[in-house]
Amino acid sequence: MSAAPTLEVDNLKTHFFTKAGVVKAVDGVSFHVNAGEILGLVGESGSGKSITGFSILGLIDPPGLIVSGAIRFKGEDLATLNEERLRSLRGNRISMIFQDPMMTLNPVLRIDTQMVETVLAHENIGRKAALERAREALALVGIPAPERRLVAYPHELSGGMRQRVAIAIAFINKPDLVIADEPTTALDVTIQAQILFEAQELCRKTGTAMVWITHDLAVIAALADRIAVMYAGRVVEAGTADEVIAHPLHPYTHGLLGSVPTRNQRGTRLTQIPGMTPSLLNLPDGCAFAARCPRVAQQCCEQQIPSQQILGRSVRCCKPLVAEAVA
Amino acid sequence: MITTVPVAVATAAPIIEVRGLSKRFVKRLDLAGRLAARLGSGAVEETVHAVDHVDLTLAKGEVVGLVGESGCGKSTLGRMIAGLLPATEGEILFKGQARASLDGEEARAARLAVQMIFQDPYASLNPRSRVEDIVGEAPLLHGLTTRKGASDYVDSMLTRVGLDPDFKRRYPHQFSGGQRSRIGIARALAVKPEFLVCDEAIAALDVSIQAQVINLFMDLRRDFNLTYLFISHDLGVVQHIADRIAVMYLGRIVEMAPTDELIAKGPNHPYARALLAEVPRLGREKRKFRPVKGEIPSPLNPPSGCHFHPRCPVAVARCSIEAPKLRVIASGRHSACHLND
Numbered sequence: 114m115s116a117a118p119t120l121e122v123d124n125l126k127t128h129f130f131t132k133a134g135v136v137k138a139v140d141g142v143s144f145h146v147n148a149g150e151i152l153g154l155v156g157e158s159g160s161g162k163s164i165t166g167f168s169i170l171g172l173i174d175p176p177g178l179i180v181s182g183a184i185r186f187k188g189e190d191l192a193t194l195n196e197e198r199l200r201s202l203r204g205n206r207i208s209m210i211f212q213d214p215m216m217t218l219n220p221v222l223r224i225d226t227q228m229v230e231t232v233l234a235h236e237n238i239g240r241k242a243a244l245e246r247a248r249e250a251l252a253l254v255g256i257p258a259p260e261r262r263l264v265a266y267p268h269e270l271s272g273g274m275r276q277r278v279a280i281a282i283a284f285i286n287k288p289d290l291v292i293a294d295e296p297t298t299a300l301d302v303t304i305q306a307q308i309l310f311e312a313q314e315l316c317r318k319t320g321t322a323m324v325w326i327t328h329d330l331a332v333i334a335a336l337a338d339r340i341a342v343m344y345a346g347r348v349v350e351a352g353t354a355d356e357v358i359a360h361p362l363h364p365y366t367h368g369l370l371g372s373v374p375t376r377n378q379r380g381t382r383l384t385q386i387p388g389m390t391p392s393l394l395n396l397p398d399g400c401a402f403a404a405r406c407p408r409v410a411q412q413c414c415e416q417q418i419p420s421q422q423i424l425g426r427s428v429r430c431c432k433p434l435v436a437e438a439v440a
Numbered sequence: 441m442i443t444t445v446p447v448a449v450a451t452a453a454p455i456i457e458v459r460g461l462s463k464r465f466v467k468r469l470d471l472a473g474r475l476a477a478r479l480g481s482g483a484v485e486e487t488v489h490a491v492d493h494v495d496l497t498l499a500k501g502e503v504v505g506l507v508g509e510s511g512c513g514k515s516t517l518g519r520m521i522a523g524l525l526p527a528t529e530g531e532i533l534f535k536g537q538a539r540a541s542l543d544g545e546e547a548r549a550a551r552l553a554v555q556m557i558f559q560d561p562y563a564s565l566n567p568r569s570r571v572e573d574i575v576g577e578a579p580l581l582h583g584l585t586t587r588k589g590a591s592d593y594v595d596s597m598l599t600r601v602g603l604d605p606d607f608k609r610r611y612p613h614q615f616s617g618g619q620r621s622r623i624g625i626a627r628a629l630a631v632k633p634e635f636l637v638c639d640e641a642i643a644a645l646d647v648s649i650q651a652q653v654i655n656l657f658m659d660l661r662r663d664f665n666l667t668y669l670f671i672s673h674d675l676g677v678v679q680h681i682a683d684r685i686a687v688m689y690l691g692r693i694v695e696m697a698p699t700d701e702l703i704a705k706g707p708n709h710p711y712a713r714a715l716l717a718e719v720p721r722l723g724r725e726k727r728k729f730r731p732v733k734g735e736i737p738s739p740l741n742p743p744s745g746c747h748f749h750p751r752c753p754v755a756v757a758r759c760s761i762e763a764p765k766l767r768v769i770a771s772g773r774h775s776a777c778h779l780n781d
Contacts, residue, residue: 157646158617271735301509301673303732306718328647331676331720372651374680375721379699382658383651383680389616390646 118145119322120290125182127168136393138164140346146322153337154326159390161346162326166292171199205235208283212295214275218267225263231282250281254311273304294326309336334358342366345401352426362433365402408432455667456498461530463491463516488739490516492691503668505682509736513691515639518671522556522637555628559640561620565612572608579630601626618649635667675719687712690747696774708775711748
């Protein structure tokens with residue numbers, strides 16, 4: 114890991130200034146992704162994982178604002194770039210896959226029109242060459258008979274097929290970074306497996322770095338190289354996927370993993386995390402997880418817990434489960 | 441391993457028996473279509489075979505998981521069993537009696553005994569009703585409680601599903617997703633059902649909340665000796681909670697087996713095998729995804745013979761001609777595949 118990471122997010126804070134108060138959706142998030150690597154950004158709804166993704170692409174609209182922090186993409190700080198420069202990067206060097214492919218696809222334009230447009234917006238090549246590129250991109254994501262799909266409208270395709278087209282468009286300009294926001298949540302398991310397979314292949318082949326945002330730990334366990342777990346706007350634990358899944362250090366990660374039904378505990382009670390996620394409007398002074406944490410100590414409620422390095426991972430907890438992980 | 445499976449499950453009398461149940465949705469031709477058809481345009485009515493001759497028996501106290509991809513007809517089957525949709529063909533027996541033949545008090549009791557819990561905790565609660573009315577209306581109407589006792593009755597139901605009774609004057613929008621699904625469960629429980637159809641009841645919830653609700657389902661089953669038909673696309677959840685699993689594909693049940701056997705010995709039907717193999721798991725090893733080819737075909741125009749044959753890796757010529765029947769392949773195990781012959 115000698116080369117600089119493709120993306121480095123450093124202490125990012127994205128807040129929403131609403132009438133009810135300041136919603137700290139993202140509050141000091143740091144992580145990095147290297148070329149050809151898949152980072153899983155895991156969290157429950159309201160943890161700020163999608164807003165983190167939107168912040169990277171500069172898609173935050175008022176009342177939202179990136180308050181502080183840096184988003185370094187190959188040396189450039191995206192948070193300070195002007196709109197023009199951002200636009201030349203978006204869809205070209207950085208692209209995004211959304212949960213609902215109909216958000217990406219224009220329902221009244223044919224697939225070829227939309228794909229060619231994406232190519233021509235960033236590159237000065239002929240229409241024919243762009244069309245050929247579109248055909249290749251569709252074939253790459255495993256769409257059978259790409260020539261026929263090119264002249265179809267989005268409504269003529271199934272959900273899984275649409276998501277593949279969206280992925281093909283995201284990869285068409287061979288980007289350095291792809292942000293995928295729950296791209297398989299709306300799909301069936303057999304289709305999900307196909308999409309995961311193709312996403313993994315594409316990253317390995319093209320050396321594209323990917324941030325895969327999801328709430329599904331089982332999906333990310335098999336897909337990602339590294340995992341960052343988010344809770345109430347902060348990354349509470351980050352490390353390699355194998356280590357985090359096998360030996361979680363943060364009590365929240367531990368609880369989250371215990372909540373997933375697996376084969377060997379069939380019929381037994383699942384370990385559940387009591388209570389629910391706190392409102393982002395008034396987060397406690399200390400650790401946001403303190404109220405639900407089984408290991409809570411006095412100091413957890415008093416001050417913010419800084420991120421510390423333990424066993425090669427960064428953990429935001431003053432009483433991490435180190436003994437369990439080492440054992 | 442501790443299991444909560446009651447010993448008597450296998451021998452218990454069936455509470456619900458489904459025989460040859462079918463549901464066809466027909467899109468009738470409009471006037472222009474009928475005229476065009478008469479003039480020889482070849483316009484025909486479109487028929488969707490949502491459920492195609494399904495047989496299913498649920499014993500008292502049992503949890504059966506019904507899994508399949510979207511469009512396979514699992515929700516339609518659940519809705520017919522819950523009595524929300526009339527069947528096109530076939531019959532549903534409640535405790536040995538055909539439900540259609542019951543009338544008066546018996547029919548009412550049979551209807552109340554089967555309740556449904558819906559997927560979307562946002563859309564399935566009336567936004568203009570207070571929680572006490574949502575939960576309390578049905579038992580009051582059916583004489584399970586009195587106007588005087590209704591308040592206490594609602595309190596006890598809310599407590600049972602883990603909600604604070606102090607919240608009962610609130611409206612649905614004042615609750616979180618997990619709390620709303622608890623309200624839906626309390627509403628179903630309030631009429632003292634014996635059988636619950638849970639249609640993707642936890643699909644919309646976050647993982648940590650999902651675990652809470654799964655635990656609640658298991659507690660309720662133990663306390664009230666409930667029977668569940670647990671419909672879900674999430675095999676991980678179904679494997680956890682169900683005693684038996686039925687796998688549906690394009691309107692037909694292709695395999696049915698006790699969960700432990702299905703996991704230990706593996707599924708028999710090629711589709712069930714593909715489906716189970718593709719469930720993401722919290723494995724430590726990085727797995728390469730090896731997907732099954734193609735997509736679920738349109739139920740408007742299902743493939744001939746075995747519906748799975750165009751995607752099946754082991755299909756033979758016979759599969760495209762003759763539809764396989766769901767047959768016993770071992771004790772308690774059923775599969776619909778020609779390769780078992």
